Amino acid sequence: MHIDIITCLPRLIESPFADSILKRAQAKGLVTVNIIDLRQYATDKHKSVDDYAYGGGAGMVLMIEPIYRCITELKAQRNYDDIIYMSPDGELLKQSIVNELSLKGNLIFLCGHYKGVDERVREHLITREISIGDYVLSGGELAAAVVADAVIRLIPGVLSDETSALTDSFQDNLIAPPVYSRPAVFQGWKVPEILLSGHEARISQWKHEKSLERTLKRRPDLLKE
Structure with missing residues (x-):
């Protein structure tokens, strides 16, 4: 399995994949987790990826342009089964969803931050939205780590005793x-x-x-x- 996680704050999500089961799964070559800094796809000298919302209101919004560039570049490299946006109003995560995702080959997780992402990202670039609960986090990084953890542990060979997951x-x-x-x-x-x-x-x-x-x-x- 190949997992790309797009975030504007990579350090928020690096540590869950650096220890224990998730680290061993990568060392065995059973999964590749690629954490991508969205700011690499910004075009201004300040590496800006967010801006004020049209129509006013509190909070900044992740702009569509850097997200589009990032996803377009990734899709040129491989075919993705799902491009998942971690959202508080997505489908509520259940074990049946985790089981389904564990059978996929290539996944992208897009982590929102601030007030979320430009709605056009959700309309045209995302194939699925997932929520880990009826509450709001500072960003989608922790939620993406939760889903990835739940999925990776089901990949055959990750757990020393595969019947444990069952x-x-x-x-x-x-x-x-x-x-x-x-x-x-x-x-x-x-x-x-x-x-x-x-x-x-x-x-x-x-x-x-x-x-x-x-x-x-x-x-x-x-x-x-």
Whole structure:
């Protein structure tokens, strides 16, 4: 997979890809993450990528010209499955969307900032808009990192145990069951006996029941789906 992330503030998004699973995925050659500084595509000596909004109002707007130049140059290099704008009013991110994106080959993430991007970018250059929640961040960088993390970990070979991703919360519209590790007893708090029994069928049944219980208590809306 090849992922290009367009941002006017590259340092905001560099660190998530420099450690742990995402770093190892790149080292293995399973994914390439290219963080692109939008200011490289500005034409004035100040490297300006934003301007005041027509019609007035508070906040600056990312201009269409540098974004157009950047996306046009990238599209000349490869075909992209999706050009995604991280937006608070995009489709709400769910595991089903992450699963879908993990099967793609080439993706662009455009990070808005300030008051957002010129609407013509959304009308003519973007193929998909995604939101990570009903709230507003300073920019789309953190949101793009969230989506990229969720997608990359599903690429075959990224996780040392690929079955781990299949048992995550939301994969089957259930929240994952509780998990325990050593020691079996700590401060008098015990690990459930069933997990120590070695009986795989009963353990599997226990986990499923706990997933149902936890989902019913915390996210009953998932059961309706």
